Amino acid sequence: MKIVDMHCDTISRIYKHPGSALLKNNFQLDLQKMKSAGYLLQNFAMFINLDETDSPYDTCKKQIAIFQREMEENRDLIRPVTTYEEIVENEKQGKMSALMTIEEGQVCKGDLKILKEFYDAGARMMTFTWNHKNTLGFPAEPAHGTEKGGLTHLGIAFLDAMEQLGIIPDVSHLSDRGIMDVCQLAKKPFVASHSNARTLCGRGRNLPDELIQKISQKGGVIGANFYGPFLTPVPDDTGCYYSYVKDIAKHIRHMVNVGGISCVGLGSDFDGIDNNIEMKNCSHIEMLEAELRKNGFHESEIERIFYKNVLDLYKELLV
Numbered sequence: 001m002k003i004v005d006m007h008c009d010t011i012s013r014i015y016k017h018p019g020s021a022l023l024k025n026n027f028q029l030d031l032q033k034m035k036s037a038g039y040l041l042q043n044f045a046m047f048i049n050l051d052e053t054d055s056p057y058d059t060c061k062k063q064i065a066i067f068q069r070e071m072e073e074n075r076d077l078i079r080p081v082t083t084y085e086e087i088v089e090n091e092k093q094g095k096m097s098a099l100m101t102i103e104e105g106q107v108c109k110g111d112l113k114i115l116k117e118f119y120d121a122g123a124r125m126m127t128f129t130w131n132h133k134n135t136l137g138f139p140a141e142p143a144h145g146t147e148k149g150g151l152t153h154l155g156i157a158f159l160d161a162m163e164q165l166g167i168i169p170d171v172s173h174l175s176d177r178g179i180m181d182v183c184q185l186a187k188k189p190f191v192a193s194h195s196n197a198r199t200l201c202g203r204g205r206n207l208p209d210e211l212i213q214k215i216s217q218k219g220g221v222i223g224a225n226f227y228g229p230f231l232t233p234v235p236d237d238t239g240c241y242y243s244y245v246k247d248i249a250k251h252i253r254h255m256v257n258v259g260g261i262s263c264v265g266l267g268s269d270f271d272g273i274d275n276n277i278e279m280k281n282c283s284h285i286e287m288l289e290a291e292l293r294k295n296g297f298h299e300s301e302i303e304r305i306f307y308k309n310v311l312d313l314y315k316e317l318l319v
Contacts (some may be wrong), residue, residue, distance in 0.1 A: 001289050002040040003078035004307040005282075006125075006223035007101070007172070007194040011271030012047040013065050014070070022070040023077075028270040031077050034096060034116035041097040043086055043125065043193065047272065048104040050132045051143065052303055057114065060107040064121050067100055082122055084315045097111055099314075101125035101170065101193070106134040110154055112161050114253055124318060125168040125193065126177060128155055138175040140204040150177035156185060163188050168317055171195075171215070172205075172223075172267070179211050189219035194267030196230045196251045197258070203230055209258045216259030219316075221309050223267020224252050228276050249291040252305060261301055265310040 010029045014020045023031045034042060046063040053059040073078045079097040081087050090097045100121070105128045108114040118126070127135045128151065131143040136155035138148050151174075153157065158183060162169050169190040171179045182190060194213060198206035207222065208213070215222060225231075226248055228241035235241050255264045270282055279287050292302050 001039060001046065001286070001302065002287060002307040003034075003038055004041045004265065004310045005039070005268050005270070006043045006191060006221070006310060007045055007103075007225075007267040007272075008042060008270040008282075009045055009047045010069070010270065011044045011063050011067050012062075013271045014066055015059075020072075023074055028273075028275075028277075028281040029098070029268075030073055032088065033281055035077060036313075037283045037285050039096050039282070040091060041081070041099060041310075043099045043101045045101045045103040045272075046123070047130070048102075048107055049130065050106060050134070056104060056107045057109055059117070059202075060102060060104075064118075064123075065099070067098075069121075071098060080122055082124055082318065084318045087311070087314065087318075099124055103127050103138040103170075103173070104130040104132075104134075105158065106132070108158070110135040112157065112226065115161055115167070116165065118168055119165045123167060123202070125170050125191065126162065127160070127170040127172055127193070128174050130173050137178040137181075139173055140175050141173075142265075147178060148175050150175060151181040151185075156181070159185055166317065168313075175204075176208065176211065179207075180214070183211070183214040183218060186218060188317060189221075190215070191220055191313070192222045192267075194223045194225040194269045196225050197254045200251055200254055201229075201231055201233045203233075206230055207255075212255055212259045216263035219313070220263065221265045221313050222255055222259070223265045223310075224248055224255070224265055224305075225281065226270070226277060227270045227273040240276050243273070243279070245278050245287045245291045248288055249295045252292065253295055253297075254303075256305075261304050262309055262312075264305050266306060
Protein backbone atom coordinates (compact mmCIF):
# COMPACT_ATOMS: atom_id res chain seq x y z
CA MET A 1 0.00 0.00 0.00
CA LYS A 2 1.34 3.44 -0.90
CA ILE A 3 1.58 5.91 1.96
CA VAL A 4 1.19 9.69 2.04
CA ASP A 5 1.53 11.26 5.49
CA MET A 6 0.66 14.93 5.98
CA HIS A 7 2.67 15.57 9.14
CA CYS A 8 5.82 14.56 10.98
CA ASP A 9 8.28 16.52 13.14
CA THR A 10 11.43 14.59 12.22
CA ILE A 11 13.37 17.60 10.89
CA SER A 12 12.74 19.42 14.16
CA ARG A 13 13.99 16.34 16.05
CA ILE A 14 17.16 16.35 13.97
CA TYR A 15 17.58 20.07 14.69
CA LYS A 16 17.35 19.40 18.43
CA HIS A 17 19.69 16.39 18.26
CA PRO A 18 22.84 17.43 16.39
CA GLY A 19 24.54 14.48 14.79
CA SER A 20 21.30 12.69 13.98
CA ALA A 21 20.26 12.16 10.37
CA LEU A 22 17.23 11.46 8.22
CA LEU A 23 18.61 8.36 6.51
CA LYS A 24 18.77 6.27 9.69
CA ASN A 25 18.04 7.21 13.29
CA ASN A 26 16.38 5.99 16.48
CA PHE A 27 13.36 8.24 15.97
CA GLN A 28 9.93 7.19 14.77
CA LEU A 29 10.67 8.03 11.15
CA ASP A 30 13.67 7.80 8.87
CA LEU A 31 14.22 7.14 5.18
CA GLN A 32 15.09 3.48 5.59
CA LYS A 33 11.91 2.84 7.58
CA MET A 34 9.87 4.83 5.06
CA LYS A 35 11.29 2.90 2.12
CA SER A 36 10.59 -0.47 3.74
CA ALA A 37 6.97 0.55 4.44
CA GLY A 38 6.25 1.79 0.91
CA TYR A 39 6.04 5.55 1.46
CA LEU A 40 5.23 7.64 -1.57
CA LEU A 41 5.35 11.06 0.12
CA GLN A 42 6.02 12.53 3.54
CA ASN A 43 5.24 16.08 4.65
CA PHE A 44 8.14 17.32 6.79
CA ALA A 45 7.15 20.11 9.20
CA MET A 46 9.48 22.86 10.30
CA PHE A 47 8.06 22.95 13.84
CA ILE A 48 8.78 25.98 16.03
CA ASN A 49 7.78 26.27 19.70
CA LEU A 50 7.62 29.98 20.54
CA ASP A 51 8.65 29.21 24.13
CA GLU A 52 11.94 27.74 22.93
CA THR A 53 13.32 30.45 20.66
CA ASP A 54 13.87 34.20 20.66
CA SER A 55 13.65 34.23 16.87
CA PRO A 56 11.06 31.90 15.30
CA TYR A 57 12.13 33.13 11.86
CA ASP A 58 15.79 32.22 12.38
CA THR A 59 14.92 28.84 13.90
CA CYS A 60 12.70 28.03 10.94
CA LYS A 61 15.47 29.02 8.53
CA LYS A 62 17.91 26.71 10.34
CA GLN A 63 15.44 23.81 10.08
CA ILE A 64 14.92 24.52 6.38
CA ALA A 65 18.70 24.34 5.92
CA ILE A 66 18.66 20.90 7.57
CA PHE A 67 15.79 19.79 5.34
CA GLN A 68 17.63 20.96 2.23
CA ARG A 69 20.85 19.31 3.32
CA GLU A 70 19.13 16.00 4.02
CA MET A 71 17.35 16.12 0.66
CA GLU A 72 20.64 16.66 -1.15
CA GLU A 73 22.51 13.97 0.79
CA ASN A 74 19.74 11.42 0.15
CA ARG A 75 18.69 12.38 -3.38
CA ASP A 76 19.01 8.74 -4.46
CA LEU A 77 16.06 7.92 -2.15
CA ILE A 78 13.95 11.05 -1.85
CA ARG A 79 13.46 14.40 -3.59
CA PRO A 80 11.77 17.59 -2.40
CA VAL A 81 8.62 18.56 -4.29
CA THR A 82 6.61 21.72 -4.78
CA THR A 83 4.22 20.49 -7.51
CA TYR A 84 2.05 17.45 -8.11
CA GLU A 85 3.95 16.70 -11.33
CA GLU A 86 7.17 16.33 -9.34
CA ILE A 87 5.50 13.74 -7.10
CA VAL A 88 4.46 11.75 -10.18
CA GLU A 89 7.94 12.02 -11.71
CA ASN A 90 9.64 10.91 -8.48
CA GLU A 91 7.42 7.85 -8.31
CA LYS A 92 8.30 6.96 -11.91
CA GLN A 93 11.97 7.13 -10.94
CA GLY A 94 11.44 4.95 -7.87
CA LYS A 95 12.06 7.80 -5.44
CA MET A 96 10.02 9.04 -2.50
CA SER A 97 8.84 12.65 -2.26
CA ALA A 98 9.18 15.21 0.54
CA LEU A 99 6.93 18.25 0.96
CA MET A 100 8.17 21.03 3.22
CA THR A 101 5.60 22.47 5.64
CA ILE A 102 5.70 25.01 8.47
CA GLU A 103 4.07 24.50 11.87
CA GLU A 104 3.74 27.96 13.46
CA GLY A 105 2.72 30.94 11.36
CA GLN A 106 4.58 33.38 13.60
CA VAL A 107 7.80 32.47 11.78
CA CYS A 108 6.64 35.06 9.22
CA LYS A 109 6.67 37.84 11.86
CA GLY A 110 3.39 39.10 10.42
CA ASP A 111 5.14 40.05 7.19
CA LEU A 112 3.68 38.83 3.88
CA LYS A 113 7.09 39.30 2.24
CA ILE A 114 8.49 36.67 4.58
CA LEU A 115 5.63 34.34 3.68
CA LYS A 116 6.74 34.69 0.06
CA GLU A 117 10.32 34.02 1.14
CA PHE A 118 9.29 30.70 2.68
CA TYR A 119 7.28 29.88 -0.44
CA ASP A 120 10.39 30.50 -2.53
CA ALA A 121 12.31 28.18 -0.20
CA GLY A 122 9.82 25.40 -0.99
CA ALA A 123 7.21 25.57 1.78
CA ARG A 124 3.80 24.52 0.47
CA MET A 125 1.71 24.18 3.66
CA MET A 126 1.56 26.18 6.90
CA THR A 127 -0.41 26.20 10.13
CA PHE A 128 -1.62 29.56 11.39
CA THR A 129 -0.63 28.73 14.98
CA TRP A 130 0.83 26.06 17.20
CA ASN A 131 -0.20 26.26 20.88
CA HIS A 132 0.35 29.99 21.30
CA LYS A 133 -1.68 33.04 20.35
CA ASN A 134 0.18 34.91 17.65
CA THR A 135 -0.36 37.73 15.16
CA LEU A 136 -2.45 35.44 12.92
CA GLY A 137 -4.89 33.85 15.35
CA PHE A 138 -5.73 31.84 18.43
CA PRO A 139 -4.77 28.21 19.11
CA ALA A 140 -7.04 25.29 19.95
CA GLU A 141 -5.26 24.46 23.20
CA PRO A 142 -3.47 27.58 24.45
CA ALA A 143 -0.15 26.90 26.14
CA HIS A 144 -0.68 29.71 28.65
CA GLY A 145 -4.45 29.67 29.09
CA THR A 146 -5.07 32.65 26.86
CA GLU A 147 -8.55 33.50 25.66
CA LYS A 148 -10.01 31.89 22.55
CA GLY A 149 -10.60 33.86 19.37
CA GLY A 150 -10.50 33.28 15.64
CA LEU A 151 -8.26 34.60 12.89
CA THR A 152 -7.00 38.14 13.34
CA HIS A 153 -7.28 40.69 10.54
CA LEU A 154 -3.69 39.84 9.68
CA GLY A 155 -4.52 36.13 9.77
CA ILE A 156 -7.26 36.74 7.21
CA ALA A 157 -4.76 38.59 5.01
CA PHE A 158 -2.36 35.64 5.34
CA LEU A 159 -5.10 33.18 4.35
CA ASP A 160 -5.70 35.16 1.17
CA ALA A 161 -1.98 35.43 0.43
CA MET A 162 -1.37 31.72 1.08
CA GLU A 163 -4.11 30.78 -1.36
CA GLN A 164 -2.75 33.15 -4.00
CA LEU A 165 0.82 31.91 -3.60
CA GLY A 166 0.02 28.20 -3.43
CA ILE A 167 0.73 27.52 0.25
CA ILE A 168 -1.98 25.18 1.55
CA PRO A 169 -3.60 26.54 4.74
CA ASP A 170 -3.41 24.03 7.61
CA VAL A 171 -5.97 24.49 10.38
CA SER A 172 -4.58 21.89 12.80
CA HIS A 173 -3.84 23.69 16.11
CA LEU A 174 -6.18 26.54 15.21
CA SER A 175 -9.17 27.36 17.46
CA ASP A 176 -12.70 26.36 16.45
CA ARG A 177 -13.51 29.99 15.70
CA GLY A 178 -10.40 30.26 13.58
CA ILE A 179 -11.24 27.12 11.63
CA MET A 180 -14.75 28.43 11.09
CA ASP A 181 -13.23 31.66 9.75
CA VAL A 182 -11.15 29.64 7.27
CA CYS A 183 -14.21 27.61 6.25
CA GLN A 184 -16.13 30.80 5.56
CA LEU A 185 -13.34 32.75 3.83
CA ALA A 186 -11.22 30.20 1.97
CA LYS A 187 -11.68 30.08 -1.78
CA LYS A 188 -9.89 26.74 -2.15
CA PRO A 189 -9.69 23.46 -0.21
CA PHE A 190 -7.40 23.32 2.82
CA VAL A 191 -6.27 20.73 5.37
CA ALA A 192 -6.20 19.82 9.02
CA SER A 193 -2.94 17.93 8.66
CA HIS A 194 -2.97 16.06 11.99
CA SER A 195 -6.30 16.16 13.84
CA ASN A 196 -8.85 13.67 15.16
CA ALA A 197 -12.55 13.58 16.15
CA ARG A 198 -13.65 15.41 19.30
CA THR A 199 -16.77 13.25 19.61
CA LEU A 200 -14.48 10.31 20.47
CA CYS A 201 -11.89 12.25 22.48
CA GLY A 202 -12.86 15.65 23.82
CA ARG A 203 -9.57 17.48 23.39
CA GLY A 204 -9.67 20.98 21.93
CA ARG A 205 -7.13 19.92 19.32
CA ASN A 206 -9.64 17.47 17.89
CA LEU A 207 -12.38 18.53 15.48
CA PRO A 208 -16.08 18.66 16.35
CA ASP A 209 -18.39 17.01 13.85
CA GLU A 210 -19.58 20.37 12.50
CA LEU A 211 -16.05 21.31 11.47
CA ILE A 212 -15.32 17.87 10.02
CA GLN A 213 -18.37 18.36 7.82
CA LYS A 214 -17.41 21.90 6.82
CA ILE A 215 -13.81 20.96 5.97
CA SER A 216 -15.16 18.11 3.85
CA GLN A 217 -17.66 20.41 2.14
CA LYS A 218 -14.77 22.71 1.20
CA GLY A 219 -12.96 19.76 -0.39
CA GLY A 220 -10.38 19.55 2.38
CA VAL A 221 -8.62 16.57 3.94
CA ILE A 222 -8.07 15.73 7.62
CA GLY A 223 -4.99 13.70 8.56
CA ALA A 224 -5.67 11.19 11.35
CA ASN A 225 -3.27 11.81 14.25
CA PHE A 226 -1.56 8.87 16.06
CA TYR A 227 -1.02 10.64 19.42
CA GLY A 228 -2.54 8.73 22.36
CA PRO A 229 -4.03 11.73 24.24
CA PHE A 230 -5.87 12.72 21.04
CA LEU A 231 -7.23 9.19 20.58
CA THR A 232 -8.69 8.18 23.93
CA PRO A 233 -10.20 10.27 26.76
CA VAL A 234 -9.32 7.71 29.43
CA PRO A 235 -5.78 6.73 30.47
CA ASP A 236 -4.84 3.16 31.33
CA ASP A 237 -4.06 1.90 34.85
CA THR A 238 -0.60 3.48 34.69
CA GLY A 239 -1.98 6.87 33.72
CA CYS A 240 -0.76 6.49 30.13
CA TYR A 241 -2.78 7.56 27.12
CA TYR A 242 -1.54 4.74 24.92
CA SER A 243 -1.91 4.91 21.14
CA TYR A 244 -3.60 1.73 19.93
CA VAL A 245 -4.17 1.07 16.25
CA LYS A 246 -7.79 0.16 16.99
CA ASP A 247 -8.38 3.68 18.33
CA ILE A 248 -6.84 5.33 15.28
CA ALA A 249 -9.17 3.21 13.14
CA LYS A 250 -12.16 4.32 15.27
CA HIS A 251 -11.35 7.97 14.66
CA ILE A 252 -10.94 7.35 10.94
CA ARG A 253 -14.27 5.50 10.84
CA HIS A 254 -16.00 8.34 12.69
CA MET A 255 -14.57 11.05 10.44
CA VAL A 256 -15.51 9.06 7.33
CA ASN A 257 -19.04 8.60 8.69
CA VAL A 258 -19.34 12.33 9.35
CA GLY A 259 -17.52 13.83 6.38
CA GLY A 260 -17.33 11.08 3.77
CA ILE A 261 -14.52 8.86 2.53
CA SER A 262 -12.82 11.67 0.59
CA CYS A 263 -12.04 13.88 3.61
CA VAL A 264 -9.70 11.60 5.58
CA GLY A 265 -5.98 10.94 5.18
CA LEU A 266 -3.01 10.22 7.43
CA GLY A 267 -1.28 12.77 9.68
CA SER A 268 0.80 10.60 11.99
CA ASP A 269 2.66 13.34 13.91
CA PHE A 270 5.61 10.93 14.09
CA ASP A 271 8.52 12.42 16.06
CA GLY A 272 6.17 15.00 17.52
CA ILE A 273 4.49 12.43 19.79
CA ASP A 274 5.68 10.23 22.63
CA ASN A 275 6.67 6.58 22.27
CA ASN A 276 3.53 5.19 23.93
CA ILE A 277 2.39 3.91 20.58
CA GLU A 278 1.51 0.45 19.31
CA MET A 279 2.95 1.30 15.88
CA LYS A 280 6.44 1.87 17.24
CA ASN A 281 7.58 3.69 14.12
CA CYS A 282 6.59 4.35 10.53
CA SER A 283 7.78 0.94 9.33
CA HIS A 284 4.81 -0.67 11.12
CA ILE A 285 2.07 1.34 9.44
CA GLU A 286 0.72 -1.82 7.81
CA MET A 287 -0.83 -2.49 11.23
CA LEU A 288 -3.27 0.33 10.54
CA GLU A 289 -4.04 -1.02 7.10
CA ALA A 290 -4.94 -4.39 8.63
CA GLU A 291 -7.05 -2.76 11.34
CA LEU A 292 -9.03 -0.75 8.79
CA ARG A 293 -9.81 -3.98 6.94
CA LYS A 294 -11.05 -5.49 10.22
CA ASN A 295 -13.29 -2.42 10.58
CA GLY A 296 -14.99 -3.09 7.27
CA PHE A 297 -13.11 -0.70 4.99
CA HIS A 298 -12.76 -1.95 1.43
CA GLU A 299 -9.42 -1.90 -0.38
CA SER A 300 -10.44 1.10 -2.48
CA GLU A 301 -11.42 3.02 0.68
CA ILE A 302 -8.11 2.23 2.39
CA GLU A 303 -6.28 3.45 -0.70
CA ARG A 304 -8.17 6.73 -0.47
CA ILE A 305 -7.25 7.14 3.20
CA PHE A 306 -3.62 6.05 2.81
CA TYR A 307 -2.74 8.22 -0.17
CA LYS A 308 -5.34 9.00 -2.85
CA ASN A 309 -7.30 11.68 -1.00
CA VAL A 310 -4.19 13.74 -0.28
CA LEU A 311 -2.81 13.23 -3.77
CA ASP A 312 -6.10 14.41 -5.27
CA LEU A 313 -5.85 17.55 -3.15
CA TYR A 314 -2.23 18.13 -4.18
CA LYS A 315 -3.13 17.62 -7.83
CA GLU A 316 -5.58 20.48 -7.47
CA LEU A 317 -3.49 22.83 -5.34
CA LEU A 318 0.19 22.15 -6.04
CA VAL A 319 0.54 23.53 -9.55
